Amino acid sequence: MKKVRIALDAMGGDNAPFAPCRSLEFIRTDHEIEVYAVGDDAQMRKILAGRPVHGVTLIHCARSIQMGEKVNRRLLHDDETSMSRVLTMVKRGEVDCALSAGNTAGFVGLAITRLGLIEGVDRPAIAITLPTVTGGRMLLLDVGANVNAKPRQLLQYGLMGRCTARKILGISQPRVGLLNIGEEQEKGDDLRREAYQMLAAAHGATFVGNIEGQELLTGKADVVVTDGFTGNVVLKASEGVARSFRTLLRREILKNIRGRIGAFLLSRNFRDFARRIDYAEYGGGILLGVNGTVIVSHGRSSARAIHHAMLLGRKAVRERLLEELTLSLAQG
Amino acid sequence: MKKVRIALDAMGGDNAPFAPCRSLEFIRTDHEIEVYAVGDDAQMRKILAGRPVHGVTLIHCARSIQMGEKVNRRLLHDDETSMSRVLTMVKRGEVDCALSAGNTAGFVGLAITRLGLIEGVDRPAIAITLPTVTGGRMLLLDVGANVNAKPRQLLQYGLMGRCTARKILGISQPRVGLLNIGEEQEKGDDLRREAYQMLAAAHGATFVGNIEGQELLTGKADVVVTDGFTGNVVLKASEGVARSFRTLLRREILKNIRGRIGAFLLSRNFRDFARRIDYAEYGGGILLGVNGTVIVSHGRSSARAIHHAMLLGRKAVRERLLEELTLSLAQG
Missing domain, CATH: 3.40.718.10 (Isopropylmalate Dehydrogenase)
Known part of the structure; x- marks a missing residue:
């Protein structure tokens, strides 16, 4: 079966970038996921310290949104944060799903502006x-x-x-x-x-x-x-x-x-x-109503929890949840 | 010390009149409370079945408010329900505290109409x-x-x-x-x-x-x-x-x-x-803001829980909570 491609915000969460990076170590080949970890390259490499990780690509991104940061227009228009990047990758079809354990209000606001809402929501x-x-x-x-x-x-x-x-x-x-x-x-x-x-x-x-x-x-x-x-x-x-x-x-x-x-x-x-x-x-919640598959993890997520959130994302993609929602809401 | 006088709605609660009546058996002389149980005399006597209860007076009242009953004007104007009676006894100074595990919306509504609110609430x-x-x-x-x-x-x-x-x-x-x-x-x-x-x-x-x-x-x-x-x-x-x-x-x-x-x-x-x-x-919650000491017990209260609610009522009376609230709220 085709692997599910997930863009992971490696800088989001109370324990980031540690927990998101360590979550990569739980990935086994039979999970059939491909992860794009977006964050500070040097920090990610330091945490991974040469440990073997399957099917993971690191994507450098210097900027990130802080946990307590207030969500305002500037933040929502900044395309260069790790949170914005993972959503843009979904929008462009480069990945099937975006995941972050960071600032929830920021992630929800960005998901709305980057992906739009499905009809009827x-x-x-x-x-x-x-x-x-x-x-x-x-x-x-x-x-x-x-x-x-x-x-x-x-x-x-x-x-x-x-x-x-x-x-x-x-x-x-x-x-x-x-x-x-x-x-x-x-x-x-x-x-x-x-x-x-x-x-x-x-x-x-x-x-x-x-x-x-x-x-x-x-x-x-x-x-x-x-x-x-x-x-x-x-x-x-x-x-x-x-x-x-x-x-x-x-x-x-x-x-x-x-x-x-x-x-x-x-x-x-x-x-x-x-x-x-x-x-x-x-692991996490599914953000329903935006035009893309988005998983919102708890800020306090451990590496294991983030890994579980990835598997939830895989399930949502495999089951074509977004298509079902789009069809069902359009009917009213 | 002077005993604290409590009017108990014997007909209120999911397990009424059983639980309120059986709660009376937990009363010991050293609790220093005097309870007036208001409810159907025949039912109360049947449950108590001649068991010894200290410092309890049974007061007959044929009508009661049901758990799911809608709170409307008629219900709030009916003086002959057990719930209304326990509050009127507080109003007249015949007891120090009223207690019910019955219909919460009804008890709160009746407490407001019977006792009024303290200034500033x-x-x-x-x-x-x-x-x-x-x-x-x-x-x-x-x-x-x-x-x-x-x-x-x-x-x-x-x-x-x-x-x-x-x-x-x-x-x-x-x-x-x-x-x-x-x-x-x-x-x-x-x-x-x-x-x-x-x-x-x-x-x-x-x-x-x-x-x-x-x-x-x-x-x-x-x-x-x-x-x-x-x-x-x-x-x-x-x-x-x-x-x-x-x-x-x-x-x-x-x-x-x-x-x-x-x-x-x-x-x-x-x-x-x-x-x-x-x-x-x-045991129960204290209804704060009405001009009298009122204890609201959980609908699912057991006999033991109602007994604990009585002791909470005693504490509120002994500590002169109502006087303190009145003084404090008037100051703003």
Whole structure:
């Protein structure tokens, strides 16, 4: 099969360029990806230090966008940053997919200006997959592309989420829900009440109505739609709770000798478990609605997480997600 | 010391009247509370079945508000529901505190109409305490009283949260933060940007700025302010993650014999831990801003959780939280 070509922003992320460069070492020939790592050549070479990397081309680019940098017109018009370069490569058809763990607002803004939006989409959304307690996966969107969402945009997220759940999660009839503060349809603020009606009309029987926070990971819905402010806070709070849970558990376990022996016996089970719930393992979100395949990784991504994000990009390309979205949104 | 008198809505909650009635059995004489349980006399007596309960008076009330019931004018004007009765008892000075685990929107609406608001407050907020990884506690508000909040109201939540952290958590100089999607002050939607300025001006050095979702339980802020929609979703999602975490952990542990032995050795540590992170153990939220002491319990509250909510009510009364809020908000 033809290799999937990915342009990686080697300078994006809290741990960049270290984590993106080290992620290259995870690539095996059977992954069938070809990576173009865009960043400071000297820094990239120093980190790689002659280690063998398969199917990787380094592309020098001196400028990069900083994590906390404010997104303004100047930044969006600068073609010489690593973030802008990876998107331009997608635009020109030089690669199939762009990936960055850098400044999210910057990457989203640049993706809109460089690639444009697909027809029928007002604003893009970032969709991520999360594990459910039933052993499956679900899709949450938007987790931070657009913080002032309109009802009509939540409707579009539902349509895009449905395509994505089909293609990426392999669910033939995804059930769509609206993140809200109660079951009844009149619950929530003005945004939710209007979006509820629109989603119900568009999805018919596959709309499962409101999903409360505690139901997010129960598998009640395959696609959960929300505005980018709520989605971002909920995602990060969930990560925080999972992390505190681990910290507190460790502390409780190590407080007596019985606990220490138990923990020793359980060490392998704990490791498997921690991996299952670690969001970093899931790599990244897909930026839906722009006219190109774009993967947005978490700023705190490890090398392994970025590698997983590449495999997510490969999946999106192989499954022709963009074509499906374009077709589906044009139909309305 | 004088006993604290609490009016309990025995008909409110998913498990009512069972859970509220059974909560009465946890009351010991040294708790120094006197409870007036308002509800259907026959049902309450049947559940209690002659079990000894200290310092409890049953008050018959035939009508109650259902969990999913829509809050309308008729419901708010009905004086003969158990929920309305407990609030009227506070208003008349017959008790010091009202408590319900019933329909939250109904209880908040009734509390506003029956008790009125304290000066300087536009809308009340529900504040709950959560455990932090550093072993302390923090206060999150609003978790669902007001879903369409204005910047000025977030400012008021900050002031009320500060008083509450002083009185209930015993923190002399509480640090106040704003729940947001990034550290920088220009982050977030319009509501957050305006609220940020107001909170910074009001709290000076004790304002610690934006708190991201993953920092909620780290102890970085003692009081975290947000709108009722976001607060409710975040709280419930956190509960959901904690619950899925337990489910997945149990499944991983029991999958092999080594794990089973380890789990047996760890059983006591696990129990202590589960109790620490179980939100139900924390009992309830305080409805801040109304002119009376009102405790709002989680709809899914167990008998033990409702009992803990009573003790929270006692604390609020003993610490004269209402007087402190009234004084502090009048000063602005």
